[in-house]
Amino acid sequence: MIKARPQDAQQPLESLLALSAPPLRWSDVLTYAKYGNPDPARRLLLSEAEWAARLLPAQFQVLRQARTEPPYRNAYCRSYEPGRYACAGCGQVLFDSAAKYHAISGWPSFTQPATRGALRFHFDDSHHMQRVEVRCNVCEGHLGHVSADGPAPAGLRFCINSASLRQAPEGTL
Numbered sequence: 001m002i003k004a005r006p007q008d009a010q011q012p013l014e015s016l017l018a019l020s021a022p023p024l025r026w027s028d029v030l031t032y033a034k035y036g037n038p039d040p041a042r043r044l045l046l047s048e049a050e051w052a053a054r055l056l057p058a059q060f061q062v063l064r065q066a067r068t069e070p071p072y073r074n075a076y077c078r079s080y081e082p083g084r085y086a087c088a089g090c091g092q093v094l095f096d097s098a099a100k101y102h103a104i105s106g107w108p109s110f111t112q113p114a115t116r117g118a119l120r121f122h123f124d125d126s127h128h129m130q131r132v133e134v135r136c137n138v139c140e141g142h143l144g145h146v147s148a149d150g151p152a153p154a155g156l157r158f159c160i161n162s163a164s165l166r167q168a169p170e171g172t173l
Contacts, residue, residue, distance in 0.1 A: 021115070023153065023154040024112055024113060024116055025156070026156060030121075030132070032120070033121040033123050033132050037117075037119075037120040037121060037137060038117040039117075042138055043138060043139075044090045044139040045139075046139075048064065052064075055088065055089060056163075058163045059163050063136075063141035063143075063164050064141065064142070066126075066142040069163050070106075071106020071107060074106075074161070074162035075165075076162040077106060079108075080102075081167065082098075082170045083167050083169045083170050084096050084097065084114065085108075085110075085160075085167050085168075086167075087165070087166075089136060090136060092118060092137065092138040093114045093115075094114055094136065095112075095114055095165075097170075099111045099112045099113075101150075101151060103150070103159070105157070105159050107159045107160060107162065108159075108160050108162055109150070109157050109159055109160070110160065111154060111156055112154060112156065118136075119135065119136065119137055119143070120137045121135075121146065131145045131147070132145060132146050133145055134160065136164075143164045144158065144159045144161050144164070145159050147159070
């Protein structure tokens with residue numbers, strides 16, 4: 001049973017549950033990719049035409065066509081402002097800036113998602129590589145990939161396209 005401290009009374013329940021959940025590990029990612037992902041609390045399904053009208057062209061290419069933006073020349077690669085990162089397609093909170101680190105990959109890199117159910121994982125064998133693709137669990141937009149070469153303790157590196165994210169200052173999402 002999770003008990004909230006008085007100072008936590010203003011925090012959303014999702015934040016409290018995330019604090020008590022064990023970190024996501026590589027074995028969890030592989031299990032989700034192989035057997036299925038947790039169901040989100042909500043789902044956003046739009047037609048491709050509706051997505052094209054809703055998103056900027058670069059966002060549409062990344063989120064809906066699974067393209068990759070150029071490395072190092074993107075909005076959040078070198079940004080370390082405090083806050084949260086949400087899906088540019090649906091607004092689902094995906095990552096916290098506390099989990100962001102400098103991986104020298106050319107894209108924003110994170111060690112953990114904001115919550116276990118924020119992301120979807122799928123095996124991706126495109127471009128003659130075997131990878132695990134990361135998608136938003138609400139709108140199923142392509143975000144990037146995850147690998148098992150991140151820092152301790154969980155060893156995960158979420159390599160995410162900036163075009164798939166929007167950052168909000170601390171306390172606004």
